[in-house]
Amino acid sequence: MTDVERGSHSGLSREPLVRARAVAKAFSGNAVLHSVDLDLYPGEVVGLLGENGAGKSTLMHILSGGLQADSGRIELAGQPVQFGNVSDGIDAGISFVHQELSVVGALSVAENLYLGRFPKTRLGFVDYALMRASSKALLHRVGAGNIDPAQEAGALRAGEQQLIEIAKAARRQPRLLILDEPTSSLTPHEVESFFAYVRTARAAGTAIIFITHRLEEALGLCDRLVVLRNGAIVSERKPADTSRDQLIADMTGKPAIYDYKPRPIDHGTVALSLRNVSDGHHLQDINLEVRRGEILGLFGLVGAGRTELLDVVHGVRKPIAGELSLNGRPFSPKSPSEAVKAGVALVPEGRKTAGILPQHSVRENAAVSSLRRFAGRLFSDLRGEPDRMAAFTKSLGIRMANDLQPISTLSGGNQQKVIFARALMAEPRLLLLDEPTHGVDVGAKADLYAIISKAAESGLTVLMASSEVPEILALCDRVAVLSKGRLAGLLDRDQMSEERMLRLAFSEH
Ligand SMILES: Nc1ncnc2c1ncn2[C@@H]1O[C@H](COP(=O)(O)OP(=O)(O)OP(=O)(O)O)[C@@H](O)[C@H]1O
Ligand SMILES: [Mg+2]
Structure with a gap:
């Protein structure tokens, strides 16, 4: 680990970028998140782990504006925020790469990347040349340099589509980058290049949340691991101080003896x-x-x-x-x-x-x-x-x-x-x-x-x-x-x- 990396994610001395407190959410009376407290620091990769249905994606939708919490508060860089929708979150510098793919199959890769904000020439036409060149650079950045920006996106493999989603998020140079199971359809080689991008973004000061069901990936990439179980954070650990078994115990609640359960105070x-x-x-x-x-x-x-x-x-x-x-x-x-x-x-x-x-x-x-x-x-x-x-x-x-x-x-x-x-x-x-x-x-x-x-x-x-x-x-x-x-x-x-x-x-x- 270089000095720069060590300094960049100690997270102790600086203000968190995101401070979520007592965030709760229920769907039709069914509580999915109970009083979640979470701090996210610039230049830190936080792994968010939990069993299916633990509430990971729901929490991320709340942080990024796609869902509203029933109660609790969220601060961004020390200021309270209340996002009404996803674009509020994007405007505030939050990019969310969803678990589900949302690439538009009939458009080219470049058009997908610049959807809604095509670069224009001085005469007001779409600047395709510029769009392709910058798409190429962008794809290269996330480890997908081999994808042709002119290609129709629908013809690509799921893993490649995933990388386009990631490139799209990278284009916005977010302050908080949320990656919800980004590696589930990537090949091992793609995973490596993608991790290189995540490390670069971290070094540049981006706060990153990485959701995965692959514990080795989480242990290898993250600075801190947060486990969500039944809608509550049950542990926060450093990869160096934990193990696969301990994380599984945290995720499943078995053995339950040393698990803290948040309670109303x-x-x-x-x-x-x-x-x-x-x-x-x-x-x-x-x-x-x-x-x-x-x-x-x-x-x-x-x-x-x-x-x-x-x-x-x-x-x-x-x-x-x-x-x-x-x-x-x-x-x-x-x-x-x-x-x-x-x-x-x-x-x-x-x-x-x-x-x-x-x-x-x-x-x-x-x-x-x-x-x-x-x-x-x-x-x-x-x-x-x-x-x-x-x-x-x-x-x-x-x-x-x-x-x-x-x-x-x-x-x-x-x-x-x-x-x-x-x-x-x-x-x-x-x-x-x-x-x-x-x-x-x-x-x-x-x-x-x-x-x-x-x-x-x-x-x-x-x-x-x-x-x-x-x-x-x-x-x-x-x-x-x-x-x-x-x-x-x-x-x-x-x-x-x-x-x-x-x-x-x-x-x-
Ligand atoms: N819009 C919704 N309406 C009703 N229930 C929902 C809704 N969204 C999520 N849930 C429920 O909330 C719980 C948490 O779901 P969530 O998607 O956050 O889990 P997750 O931790 O991301 O799981 P996975 O690892 O399977 O992606 C689940 O029981 C799910 O069925
Ligand atoms: Mg999910």
Whole structure:
């Protein structure tokens, strides 16, 4: 890779050419795109991958003006745009080479290339000589120099017609070039020449989207790979850091354990905020807002202050400075039971030490925090609890003989689910999780991820400390990284990567 290429598509320091946010589209009530966020940078080739029907072409039609999104916004070079039709998109510098061929068979290749804007002589006649000469140059540019511009386009092979479509898009020198399965009918030789054109366009600063079902092509050509599944972006990866298998897993959703699924977040409502919070020991000057319905990850090295921060919110540890607020009201819990009453539940780290009452039954273990929470309005007995417990046993998939057996007789993953049941039975509005899947097997892990996602989807706010990067990437909408008791950084979903999280976690201050 040359220096020019490396510099040209790092994409980090510059403004995106296209910034799409929360783009959604349904056809007759059938949602095809859900809240898609996508940034495209000048001089970058982005591969857009996904199974048939994932919504790739629909998204491209929306970016280029052929379809209108039901909601969401699109910015081009920092300006909001709303294209009414394809020509608006073309005028703004967007060229879309469609999946379907649209060459006019009865016209010559040159006429196809200059359709609608034939060059004229000074006397006002069509300048065929100029048109042919520039067509020749144009075809040469996209690797189709052997096609005769004077030839009738209908007589050409599908691959050659495809190259004419590409040449037509190239003629406009677009800022954004969208290529929807451009290589499906090209010969291997044509693919090579076409790739050479794409690389040249990239070097000239064009932003390029390349849709393909051929993963090798995507891995070979693209700077970044975005996978769309069922209308949502499920992963963004660098070719060097991924594999065919991983991309297939992203596209198909199997295995699903480490796949992030975007969820609705109430961006306007802050559920929990910390202002300049210090505990005089571990935590220094923490400022953080957690939005309603989001899963915010807390990442950091051992000793960074993750557990301490959760302890402050749960009333175990008292801040010496700063303020907390919960759902817009000042919040200063003096004990865990005050926190529980305010609607905060905690699933603590290390269920063996902090989490369970080993000799007590599963039902008692699960009920303990709801008794506290509802002490003011319920009799302190377990009437009604068997039904609620049965419902949670079912929805969390807790495997046991019955809920009167001691919790210590359950498998680790099932014990952890009981602790989750306990937290959820208190009907919290804020759920604090500390290493929620430590020591549980992969099946229980998948179950717990589903439980956490589902809880967040129903409006629960989740603050989750974890030292597992894949777990944070699989679940969290944002991540706060702590380093030595300070907030080292806050990453939005589209900025979250293992590398950045680790860099922040190791940062000194
Ligand atoms: N105009 C339309 N009316 C109704 N449904 C549509 C329309 N256009 C697309 N769809 C539906 O939207 C979904 C996404 O289609 P889209 O063409 O975007 O998929 P794609 O990812 O490009 O798939 P492929 O790889 O097969 O080209 C499909 O279920 C499709 O049937
Ligand atoms: Mg398509």
